[in-house]
Amino acid sequence: MKNIKLILIFFITLSLTVIAQKKSFKERADSVLALMTLEEKVGQLVQYSGDWATGAETSRPKEGSDELIRKGKVGSFLNITGVSKIKKLQKIAVEESRLKIPLIFGLDVIHGYEATFPIPLAEASTWNPALVEKSARMQAIEASAAGINWTFNPMVDIAHNPRWGRIMEGSGEDPYLGSVMAAARVRGYQGNDLSANNTILACVKHYAAYGGAEGGRDYNTVDMSERNFRDFYLPPYKAAIEAGAGSLMACFNEIGGVPASSSQFLMTHILRNEWKTDAFVVSDWNSIGELIPHGVAKDLKQAAELGIKATVDMDMESNAYYYHLVDLVKEGKVDIKFVDDAVRRVLIAKFKLGLFDDPYKYCDEEREKKTIMSKEIIKATKEVALESIVLLKNEKNLLPLSKKLKSIAVVGQLAKSKDDPLGGWSQKGDSNSVVSILEGIEKKVGKEIKINYAVGAKFKGNDKSGFKEAIKVAKKSDVIIAVVGEGRYMNGEAASRATLDIPGVQEDLLKELKKTGKPIVVVLMNGRPLTIPWVQENVNSILEIWSPGISGGDAVADIIFGDYNPSGKLPVTFPRYVGQVPIYYNHKNTGRPHNPNDHYTSYYMDLENTPLYPFGFGLSYTTFEYSDIKLDKKEIKMNETLKVSVEVKNSGEREGSEVVQLYIRDLVGSVTRPVKELKDFVKINLKPGETKKVDFIITPDKLKFHDINMNYVVEPGDFKVFVGTNSIDVKEASFKVIE
Ligand code: NOJ
Numbered sequence: 001m002k003n004i005k006l007i008l009i010f011f012i013t014l015s016l017t018v019i020a021q022k023k024s025f026k027e028r029a030d031s032v033l034a035l036m037t038l039e040e041k042v043g044q045l046v047q048y049s050g051d052w053a054t055g056a057e058t059s060r061p062k063e064g065s066d067e068l069i070r071k072g073k074v075g076s077f078l079n080i081t082g083v084s085k086i087k088k089l090q091k092i093a094v095e096e097s098r099l100k101i102p103l104i105f106g107l108d109v110i111h112g113y114e115a116t117f118p119i120p121l122a123e124a125s126t127w128n129p130a131l132v133e134k135s136a137r138m139q140a141i142e143a144s145a146a147g148i149n150w151t152f153n154p155m156v157d158i159a160h161n162p163r164w165g166r167i168m169e170g171s172g173e174d175p176y177l178g179s180v181m182a183a184a185r186v187r188g189y190q191g192n193d194l195s196a197n198n199t200i201l202a203c204v205k206h207y208a209a210y211g212g213a214e215g216g217r218d219y220n221t222v223d224m225s226e227r228n229f230r231d232f233y234l235p236p237y238k239a240a241i242e243a244g245a246g247s248l249m250a251c252f253n254e255i256g257g258v259p260a261s262s263s264q265f266l267m268t269h270i271l272r273n274e275w276k277t278d279a280f281v282v283s284d285w286n287s288i289g290e291l292i293p294h295g296v297a298k299d300l301k302q303a304a305e306l307g308i309k310a311t312v313d314m315d316m317e318s319n320a321y322y323y324h325l326v327d328l329v330k331e332g333k334v335d336i337k338f339v340d341d342a343v344r345r346v347l348i349a350k351f352k353l354g355l356f357d358d359p360y361k362y363c364d365e366e367r368e369k370k371t372i373m374s375k376e377i378i379k380a381t382k383e384v385a386l387e388s389i390v391l392l393k394n395e396k397n398l399l400p401l402s403k404k405l406k407s408i409a410v411v412g413q414l415a416k417s418k419d420d421p422l423g424g425w426s427q428k429g430d431s432n433s434v435v436s437i438l439e440g441i442e443k444k445v446g447k448e449i450k451i452n453y454a455v456g457a458k459f460k461g462n463d464k465s466g467f468k469e470a471i472k473v474a475k476k477s478d479v480i481i482a483v484v485g486e487g488r489y490m491n492g493e494a495a496s497r498a499t500l501d502i503p504g505v506q507e508d509l510l511k512e513l514k515k516t517g518k519p520i521v522v523v524l525m526n527g528r529p530l531t532i533p534w535v536q537e538n539v540n541s542i543l544e545i546w547s548p549g550i551s552g553g554d555a556v557a558d559i560i561f562g563d564y565n566p567s568g569k570l571p572v573t574f575p576r577y578v579g580q581v582p583i584y585y586n587h588k589n590t591g592r593p594h595n596p597n598d599h600y601t602s603y604y605m606d607l608e609n610t611p612l613y614p615f616g617f618g619l620s621y622t623t624f625e626y627s628d629i630k631l632d633k634k635e636i637k638m639n640e641t642l643k644v645s646v647e648v649k650n651s652g653e654r655e656g657s658e659v660v661q662l663y664i665r666d667l668v669g670s671v672t673r674p675v676k677e678l679k680d681f682v683k684i685n686l687k688p689g690e691t692k693k694v695d696f697i698i699t700p701d702k703l704k705f706h707d708i709n710m711n712y713v714v715e716p717g718d719f720k721v722f723v724g725t726n727s728i729d730v731k732e733a734s735f736k737v738i739e
């Protein structure tokens with residue numbers, strides 16, 4: 001009898017465990033929700049910043065963080081780092097609050113925690129999604145070891161305007177490249193198992209179309225057609241959600257008169273109804289509070305009502321939910337369902353992260369010590385930096401420089417800077433761990449080549465007093481390497497510029513150096529496309545290194561001296577002058593495309609239409625030859641696929657990697673279509689003389705767009721397909737889609 005009882009107990013326990021394990025995240029979240037008071041529910045929707053601010057301070061409740069946590073009045077913090085601090089707060093949440101709900105800790109891990117990778121725009125220049133995924137994976141490993149379980153990244157805003165400082169945080173101008181990179185980053189941060197202790201929740205931002213800010217001025221108005229929005233701006237957010245991103249951030253801006261944080265269209269309609277995602281939405285810093293200056297809410301209470309009804313689930317720093325949501329529900333102005341749905345989504349994320357099972361899983365001091373700035377992560381920062389550098393010009397193969405030169409002049413404040421290579425949003429990035437460009441070069445050449453350094457010019461101000469010394473060192477050297485561009489804080493948030501020139505007197509310095517007659521290599525360090533027609537015309541070689549992160553100096557030295565063959569390609573168009581902005585490769589044809597023989601066509605009287613460097617552009621130390629395009633069919637039905645093949649030969653003398661790019665053009669549609677659209681690409685490595693065949697498959701999805709009735713369809717008709725080394729130098733073929 002006793003045995004039978006024991007067996008019975010064993011089986012009941014077993015089946016309860018199985019049921020518990022089988023419970024979905026939603027069921028588990030609901031079981032917590034059922035225990036919560038209204039005040040505790042609202043608490044889960046409140047987020048405050050900890051150690052520093054990434055926006056203007058708002059008038060927060062008087063109780064300190066500990067007390068807020070104890071009372072269950074806060075669900076998340078941002079800007080708190082390090083295991084000891086995070087563990088202390090988590091302990092209060094899970095040991096001293098009534099329901100013991102764990103906190104989630106967010107941080108802008110945009111291109112690294114402490115080991116700083118190149119900025120995201122640079123990473124996009126690798127055109128290597130596997131590498132970008134690896135970078136995000138490494139960032140997650142490092143950040144999670146420091147207690148962080150949520151990054152406010154990937155930033156996937158398409159940007160056509162380099163005056164917008166935040167272009168550095170994204171993947172440039174193209175929806176396809178942007179989508180591929182967005183998905184890669186989500187995979188990297190979240191890994192295969194979000195409940196592992198070294199994966200973190202991704203937050204796709206800034207939903208949506210923040211990159212369309214008028215005039216490129218940060219936080220400015222966005223207004224665009226729904227078709228433009230859906231075809232060009234929305235795809236990367238969708239790709240990130242399809243890759244499993246667990247959260248989104250609502251942007252600051254309005255679109256067509258409705259600020260994102262109150263937008264039923266963006267949140268309810270697209271996110272919840274069309275995409276059917278349970279990813280939760282966090283506001284941007286005080287973006288619910290900003291519904292007041294936007295002019296759609298008369299006070300913070302109305303702002304809270306608009307935010308929650310739009311399904312903006314978590315309020316970052318505006319206090320709107322903290323002070324008003326309980327009352328709004330009690331007064332019957334907000335249905336409790338809005339609050340419950342929001343809390344459920346937040347709890348689901350906490351369950352997905354495994355925080356209910358082990359709230360301290362990111363809080364291991366030993367792991368923190370071993371992981372931060374580990375050799376493996378630092379090695380990856382160099383790998384990414386190498387692939388992100390774009391060779392823009394190389395007259396008479398000046399680069400790579402010979403290691404047999406006698407002397408080199410290295411000039412520019414940025415050459416010696418150990419701070420600026422970190423770029424914007426570099427979190428715990430420490431300038432002591434940065435290899436400056438000068439250090440990288442010195443390390444590479446040892447005592448073999450004499451390096452003569454001079455500041456020459458700073459990236460700010462009009463001081464030309466350093467020119468003399470720079471000219472002196474240039475005169476006594478065989479070659480000049482001039483590192484010019486933007487400082488660390490000249491791009492990123494609130495860093496819009498009205499001009500795109502190389503700032504300060506740096507270009508004047510280049511003009512003086514040119515007079516010495518010595519060959520010049522310009523190394524550009526910047527977070528956005530700059531207008532550099534004079535430089536293109538007058539110096540021998542140009543390397544775009546962006547803000548290259550901690551290993552930038554080593555990567556640049558490898559490339560300058562030929563230990564690595566550059567393979568980066570621009571993810572964004574470089575204008576000649578700021579007046580051309582917005583300029584992007586996938587523009588429409590217009591009714592009057594420019595014809596030099598016809599005055600009444602679309603052009604500037606004082607400027608060419610063409611960019612300085614087109615989207616997808618980047619040179620190599622070797623050369624590549626493309627064969628003509630072969631198609632497996634000339635005609636396909638709307639649901640069929642088409643194979644596009646091309647052979648690429650390394651016709652030079654060095655091994656190198658090439659990004660083979662495929663574009664299409666839909667010639668006649670129910671609505672106008674761009675002159676070219678990137679639809680696929682692949683990066684291949686070729687030995688000298690080697691030829692590889694590249695096959696692309698055009699699937700119906702690649703031909704779809706929003707038609708005259710806003711349906712997402714393939715339309716029958718004539719198409720062009722282009723394959724080439726950038727968006728302009730391409731081979732061309734034609735095919736037809738039939739019904
Ligand atoms: C404001 C920025 O717009 C956003 O990108 C960032 O994630 C938050 N501040 C938090 O720092």
